[in-house]
Amino acid sequence: MEITRLQISEWLQNLQDSICGVLETVDGGAVFSTEPWTREEGGGGRSRVIKNGNVFEKGGVMFSAVHGDAPAFLFQEKAHSVEVSEKTDKPQFFATGVSIVIHPKNPLVPIIHMNVRYFEMTGGVRWLGGGIDLTPHYIDMEDAAVFHNALKKVCDAAHPDYYQRFKKWADDYFYITHRKETRGIGGIFFDRLNENELSFAQNFEFWKAVGEAFAPLYAALVNKSKTKPFTEQQKQWQLLRRGRYVEFNLVYDKGTKFGLETNGRIESILMSLPALAGWEYNYNPSEGSTEQQTLDLLKKEINWISFS
Amino acid sequence: MEITRLQISEWLQNLQDSICGVLETVDGGAVFSTEPWTREEGGGGRSRVIKNGNVFEKGGVMFSAVHGDAPAFLFQEKAHSVEVSEKTDKPQFFATGVSIVIHPKNPLVPIIHMNVRYFEMTGGVRWLGGGIDLTPHYIDMEDAAVFHNALKKVCDAAHPDYYQRFKKWADDYFYITHRKETRGIGGIFFDRLNENELSFAQNFEFWKAVGEAFAPLYAALVNKSKTKPFTEQQKQWQLLRRGRYVEFNLVYDKGTKFGLETNGRIESILMSLPALAGWEYNYNPSEGSTEQQTLDLLKKEINWISFS
Numbered sequence: 001m002e003i004t005r006l007q008i009s010e011w012l013q014n015l016q017d018s019i020c021g022v023l024e025t026v027d028g029g030a031v032f033s034t035e036p037w038t039r040e041e042g043g044g045g046r047s048r049v050i051k052n053g054n055v056f057e058k059g060g061v062m063f064s065a066v067h068g069d070a071p072a073f074l075f076q077e078k079a080h081s082v083e084v085s086e087k088t089d090k091p092q093f094f095a096t097g098v099s100i101v102i103h104p105k106n107p108l109v110p111i112i113h114m115n116v117r118y119f120e121m122t123g124g125v126r127w128l129g130g131g132i133d134l135t136p137h138y139i140d141m142e143d144a145a146v147f148h149n150a151l152k153k154v155c156d157a158a159h160p161d162y163y164q165r166f167k168k169w170a171d172d173y174f175y176i177t178h179r180k181e182t183r184g185i186g187g188i189f190f191d192r193l194n195e196n197e198l199s200f201a202q203n204f205e206f207w208k209a210v211g212e213a214f215a216p217l218y219a220a221l222v223n224k225s226k227t228k229p230f231t232e233q234q235k236q237w238q239l240l241r242r243g244r245y246v247e248f249n250l251v252y253d254k255g256t257k258f259g260l261e262t263n264g265r266i267e268s269i270l271m272s273l274p275a276l277a278g279w280e281y282n283y284n285p286s287e288g289s290t291e292q293q294t295l296d297l298l299k300k301e302i303n304w305i306s307f308s
Numbered sequence: 309m310e311i312t313r314l315q316i317s318e319w320l321q322n323l324q325d326s327i328c329g330v331l332e333t334v335d336g337g338a339v340f341s342t343e344p345w346t347r348e349e350g351g352g353g354r355s356r357v358i359k360n361g362n363v364f365e366k367g368g369v370m371f372s373a374v375h376g377d378a379p380a381f382l383f384q385e386k387a388h389s390v391e392v393s394e395k396t397d398k399p400q401f402f403a404t405g406v407s408i409v410i411h412p413k414n415p416l417v418p419i420i421h422m423n424v425r426y427f428e429m430t431g432g433v434r435w436l437g438g439g440i441d442l443t444p445h446y447i448d449m450e451d452a453a454v455f456h457n458a459l460k461k462v463c464d465a466a467h468p469d470y471y472q473r474f475k476k477w478a479d480d481y482f483y484i485t486h487r488k489e490t491r492g493i494g495g496i497f498f499d500r501l502n503e504n505e506l507s508f509a510q511n512f513e514f515w516k517a518v519g520e521a522f523a524p525l526y527a528a529l530v531n532k533s534k535t536k537p538f539t540e541q542q543k544q545w546q547l548l549r550r551g552r553y554v555e556f557n558l559v560y561d562k563g564t565k566f567g568l569e570t571n572g573r574i575e576s577i578l579m580s581l582p583a584l585a586g587w588e589y590n591y592n593p594s595e596g597s598t599e600q601q602t603l604d605l606l607k608k609e610i611n612w613i614s615f616s
Contacts, residue, residue, distance in 0.1 A: 035590070049589045060589065178568045178577075239584070246585075247578075250558035251568070260486045260559070267590045269486075270555075275588065276547070277554075279581040281357045281368065282343070 003204055008118050009065040009096040013046065015116075015211045016063045016098050020048050022215040023061070023102070026222050029054035032061065037265050042068035043094075047268045051275070055109070055226045059102035060271035064264075067094040070121060071262050091122040097130075098211065099255065101272040102218070107238035108225045110136035110143070111184070111245060112218050113272070115255065116211045126200075128207045129191035132214055133170050134221075135184030137241045138234070139294045143221055144185045145308035150217045151188050152305060158206035159198060166190045171300040176248050181298040183248045237291050239278030246277050311512055316426050317373040317404040321354065323424075323519045324371045324406050328356050330523040331369070331410070334530050337362035340369065345573050350376035351402075355576045359583070363417070363534045367410035368579035372572075375402040378429060379570050399430040405438075406519065407563065409580040410526070415546035416533045418444035418451070419492070419553060420526050421580070423563065424519045434508075436515045437499035440522055441478050442529075443492030445549045446542070447602045451529055452493045453616035458525045459496050460613060466514035467506060474498045479608040484556050489606040491556045545599050547586030554585050 020032040030053030038044035045064030050056050070093035097117030104111065116130035134147050148167070155163035166188035174183040188210070193203040249256050249272050259269035285291035328340040338361030346352035353372030358364050378401035405425030412419065424438035442455050456475070463471035474496035482491040496518070501511040557564050557580050567577035593599035 051589065058587075058589070178574050243581070246554060247558060250555060266486050270587065271589055273551070273587040276584060276586050278584050279366075279578065280583065281359065281366070281579055282575045 003201065005065075005094055005096065005118070005120060009063075011208065012065075012096055012098050012116070012118075012211075013063055016046070016048060016061050019098075019100065019215045020050075020061050022219055023050065023056065023059070026219050026226070027053040027055045030056065037268070039066050039068075039263075039265065041263065042066060045265065045268060047265070047271065049271060053105075055104055055106070055222060057103050057105040058275040060100065060268070062099045062268050062271060063097075064099075064268065065094070065096035066262070066264070067092065069093075071258075089122070093122075094120040099272075100214070103242065103274040104222065104226070106226055106228065107137040107230050107234040107241075108228045109222050110134050111242075111274075112214075112221075114211075114214045114218075116207055118207075127192040127194075128200075128203055129193065130207060130210050131166065131170060131173075131187060131189035132210060132217075133174055133184060133187035133189065135241070135245060136294070137238045138290055139185060139297045140225075141304075141307040143224070144304040145306075147185070147187065147217065147221065148304040149308055150213060154206070154209045154213050155188065157209065158202065161197075162190075162206070163188065168301075174248065175300065176244060176252070178251070179244060179247070181244065181295070182300060183245065183298075185297070185302070185304060186300075236278070237285075239276060240280060240283060242274040242277035243279045246273055249273065311509065313373075313402055313404065313426070313428060317371075319516065320373075320404055320406045320424070320426075320519075321371055324354070324356060324369050327406075327408065327523045328358075328369050330527055331358065331364065331367070334527050334534070335361040335363045338364065345576070347374050347376075347571075347573065349571065350374060353573065353576060355573070355579065357579060361413075363412055363414070363530060365411050365413040366583040368408065368576070370407045370576050370579060371405075372407075372576065373402070373404035374570070374572070375400065377401075379566075397430070401430075402428040407580075408522070411550065411582045412530065412534070414534055414536065415445040415538050415542040415549075416536045417530050418442050419550075419582075420522075420529075422519075422522045422526075424515055426515075435500040435502070436508075436511055437501070438515060438518050439474065439478060439481075439495060439497035440518065440525075441482055441492060441495035441497065443549070443553060444602070445546045446598055447493060447605045448533075449612075449615040451532070452612040453614075455493070455495065455525065455529065456612040457616055458521060462514070462517045462521050463496065465517065466510065469505075470498075470514070471496065476609075482556065483608065484552060484560070486559070487552060487555070489552065489603070490608060491553065491606075493605070493610070493612060494608075544586070545593075547584060548588060548591060550582040550585035551587045554581055557581065 024031050030050050032048040032050045035047045043066035048061045050059045070091045097115060100114040102112050112134055114132045118128055120126040132151060152163040155166060167186065170186040170189035171182060173189045174186055176183060256269055332339050338358050340356040340358045343355045351374035356369045358367045378399045405423060408422040410420050420442055422440045426436055428434040440459060460471040463474060478494040478497035479490060481497045482494055484491060564577055
């Protein structure tokens with residue numbers, strides 16, 4: 001049985017609603033707004049946003065399913081070029097996905113990002129991509145181990161190499177080159193899952209498991225820390241860490257670039273930016289501070305699972 | 309008499325100090341810190357930063373003079389390619405300039421940006437660039453006319469076409485494509501002043517006049533508004549406008565890109581970012597509000613001088 005784009009986009013909309021339900025319960029105050037939108041060139045989406053909650057300051061769980069003439073950059077990577085038999089036909093693309101970024105109020109609760117996406121191109125080419133990564137304002141080693149262990153479990157159920165490979169991919173992808181810092185503790189990131197190792201159907205199961213792992217995993221991390229007291233200084237540090245988040249998303253993030261270059265809905269694309277972010281010239285935390293300890297851990301190739 | 313790079317960089321350092329002096333007087337509280345730095349690959353700079361003043365929340369007046377192997381992208385623009393006689397010698401570049409961004413506390417005082425820069429390349433190619441542009445949180449038509457009139461005067465003293473040409477260049481350059489908004493009311497922007505119309509010495513006089521116009525012009529605008537009372541709502545709007553400023557600088561600004569790609573001093577490059585910025589999902593000012601009036605004026609090709 002062929003898995004159709006319609007089935008995939010319906011599954012994604014259900015995922016969106018179920019995640020929003022879990023996050024609303026965790027927040028215990030605010031609810032998600034729901035805003036459908038259409039894209040002039042084809043398709044549209046449904047943006048769901050929460051703000052000023054008890055726990056969540058700003059967050060979005062965004063669904064989209066867009067299609068139309070494929071943007072040029074999709075053809076620039078030779079390895080994935082598409083055979084178009086009739087040169088007069090413009091190649092078409094279809095892309096659907098759920099993207100999430102959540103900025104909590106409490107600096108002891110981490111920022112999270114999740115994305116699951118599906119692409120189709122003229123000529124029958126299609127692929128799955130996605131990932132989950134965590135950006136704590138303060139790194140808690142125990143939480144980091146729990147987070148990576150949970151992702152490893154999802155990966156291991158699909159393929160023995162997936163965790164190691166996709167963990168490295170996240171390390172490399174979520175890297176702020178000009179700061180020489182990772183964005184957070186990474187997680188997993190993958191794109192264009194190929195069918196050499198697993199069938200499309202097997203990869204689809206893995207991909208769905210990633211989407212389904214998000215809500216319970218983040219809910220557990222948030223519930224653990226959401227009522228912890230915090231200081232004004234920790235709040236200031238949170239603003240600076242959010243500044244780095246803004247730098248990554250505007251300078252490096254491919255999803256953001258894709259959105260800007262395909263004339264996407266700008267408010268949905270930039271939903272990832274926090275309500276408030278800060279920059280302080282030449283700020284350096286004091287030696288031995290928890291802020292400095294976090295900075296020291298914003299590196300690639302840390303085996304977070306070893307801290308469990 | 310040939311104008312040397314040494315003369316130019318000395319003139320720029322004097323300009324930096326004289327501007328800081330004027331701004332300190334306007335602020336009446338904070339003073340600029342002074343931080344010399346060196347660049348591993350050659351050259352360095354002197355960063356001067358003000359923060360938490362009476363008037364200025366965060367601002368930098370940065371001088372740099374860097375040199376070394378020219379980055380590849382300087383050769384990609386064919387019109388400005390350089391004749392390198394000995395292929396074995398790596399082409400060298402020298403770049404010096406003063407860059408300023410000032411974020412005031414009071415939302416009724418505009419953000420300003422100024423830059424004057426000089427480039428030299430192997431093979432005797434050299435050019436001047438620069439500009440001044442204003443980003444009011446609330447556009448005041450009278451101020452806009454004063455600002456553009458002052459810039460026109462500086463331009464007219466050099467060449468009858470300069471204002472019109474460089475005003476358009478600023479409109480096009482300081483454009484946030486994904487928002488379909490200009491960053492502010494523009495000003496003038498120019499690069500690679502050529503020697504077809506004016507000699508290098510004549511352009512150099514114009515370029516110096518731009519640098520010298522900055523302090524009195526901005527001081528007058530700031531002094532006019534710095535004691536005006538403002539509301540919490542206006543402060544919130546300022547945060548959103550600063551968010552747009554961040555978007556422009558991280559997504560489009562060539563100076564920022566140049567700095568990031570030449571391994572520049574990151575704290576100096578990103579000094580342009582405000583102490584605090586905000587993003588609100590899908591925010592739209594109410595019809596007829598002063599915020600909406602400002603948005604309606606963030607367009608290219610407005611003849612600001614006509615409002616004088």
